[in-house]
Amino acid sequence: MTAGAAVAAEPTGFGEVDSEDFAGHSKCANCHAIIRSQWEGSMHAYAYVDPLYQAELVMASEDTGGQTDEFCVRCHSPIGFVSGEIPPIDNSMASDVALESVQCDFCHTVTEGDVGNGAFVSTPGEVKWGPHADAPSAAHESEFNEFYMEAEYCSMCHNVNSPFNGLPLDDTYTSWSESQYAEDEVTCQDCHMTPGITQFEANPGRSASGAPKRDHISIHEIVGGNVFMLEELSDGMYGEKAGERLREAATLEVSVPAEAVAGEEVTIDVEITNSGAGHKLPTGITELRQMWVEVSVTDADGKELYVSGQIGSEDNIEDAIIYQTVLADPDGEVTAKLWGAESIVSDNRILPKGSAVESRSFIMPEDAADPILVEAKLLYRSAPQHTVDELFGEGVYDVPVIDMSTAYGSINGEADVPSESTPGFGALLFAVSLLAAGCVYRAKK
Incomplete structure (x- = not known):
């Protein structure tokens, strides 16, 4: 299947499938214990119950009179959607399996799909689809489907356009x-289903108890x-692990x-390179x-001569370019409400x-003690702290701020580079090179 290719069948609609046709993840664990345990701690397992998502889901529903309910739930609780159990988003009709977010049996009963907005075809039943052609099982039928090895499988939910005007909201x-x-x-x-963070790395093992050992089994974290x-x-x-992925990006x-x-006047140039992510950063x-x-x-002497990019008392990031x-x-006012967005500023x-x-x-300054140390950090947070405080x-x-990468430079001699690692994130590794224009330090964690 190629990008943008039409599906052979229409995407499964709201209420077209009975939730009882799907197995809960605990049943899958009888044979796929390792894979289920990997999934259990993943954002796919929390896609629907994520508190930040839930808060925004309710806000969007209130602002649009419920017009976003089915749209959002389609990817965050696909079983809830196809069974017609969610919405209502108060979960009053939701079965346990619908509340399992993006779970095993749903993913492995998708036969085909198209790019964006949850355009999947769900076919629950005895046949489970996957990337192996020789996976016999006593619990169910197994069929190979090349779709599971293609980026287009992920594209079904990891590309999102506004249901109101088609505005791109997620272009991963x-x-x-x-x-x-x-x-x-x-x-x-x-990258996301192997031990390698920025490239493929084999993960030898078995997909189920008693299954043949293979050169690679996809990791479901x-x-x-x-x-x-x-x-x-x-x-x-x-x-x-998410922090490690950010630090490799x-x-x-x-x-x-x-x-x-x-x-x-001293000019500091900082170059950021998206060296490890296959999508925008x-x-x-x-x-x-x-x-x-x-x-x-x-x-x-440790005296601060200059600083920028610090988080201020009002939670604003001071004197910095924010990548987002x-x-x-519609009135041209900046908004963080996806459902109310009309344009990209x-x-x-x-x-x-x-x-x-x-x-x-x-x-x-006149009294600066040489040598001078310049430190640059590439930082990331999932949401502004004040936004999270307003919601909850x-x-x-507390929204963590992640140090993705750190680099140093020296003026008027070679300054001592801090050797301490960022707490909890391991030691920093530095490769030093000198350019004709001055001292340049490259750092990649």
Whole structure:
């Protein structure tokens, strides 16, 4: 199947399937215990019960008179949708299996689909589809389906256009399809369902008890970058893995002049490269997600000479470029409400294998002690803290800020680079190179 290809059948509609036709994940665990345990801590397992999603689902429903209910639920609780049990979004009609979010039996009974907005064909029954042609089972029939090995499978829900005006709201698949990764046939599964974070890496094992050992079994953690909710919902099980994925997504390079005298304007160039993600950085629903660079300059005595990109007292990110999508409502006012968006004001996210260069400048003070250390950090958070506080109340959730990459530069000599690792995230590895324009430190965690 190719991008944008029409499906052989119409996507399954609301209420067309009985929820009793789907097996709960506990039944799947009888044979697929390892895979089920991987799934249990994933965002797919929490897709419908995620508190942030639930809060926005209710808000959207109230604002639109329920017009978004079926649209959102289609991907977040596909069994709830196809069974007609959700909506209502108060879950008063929802069966237990409908509340299992994006679960085993649903995914493995999808036979085909199209790009975007949950355009899947659901065929629950005895046949379970997957990427293996020789997977006999006493519990059910097994059939090979090449669709499970293609990025288009993921595209069914990881591309979203507004149901009201077609405005692109999530272009994860589209940005992949237009990238070198697609040309090289590196799919979503190669990065998100293997031990390798930025490329395919085999995971030998068995897909079920008694099944043949294979060179590769897909990992069903399917981790992205949502450290925030994974820390909250999975007791940290996959939060660290999400942080690791973020730290492998980008590299940072700082360029500064080798020397500067008091009173001179010093320019700092920071280059961010999307070196490890097969889609834009950040990706997904990015009206809330934020990625930015924090720059600090200190002298040999530890005196701060310059800082930008810090989070201020009002939760605003000061003097920094924020990489995200900015949306506007029909009146042209910026909005974070996807359901009310009419246009895209800006989108400065970094393309796969693409780069962005930011410049900062400060005046070298008279009393600065040499050498001068320049530190740049690429930071990320899933949502602004003030937005989360408005939804849930202050103190309910703390949104973590993730250090994706750190790089250093020196002026007027070689400054000591901090050797401490970011708490909980392992040691930093630094590769140092010198450019004619000055000292440049590259860092990739």
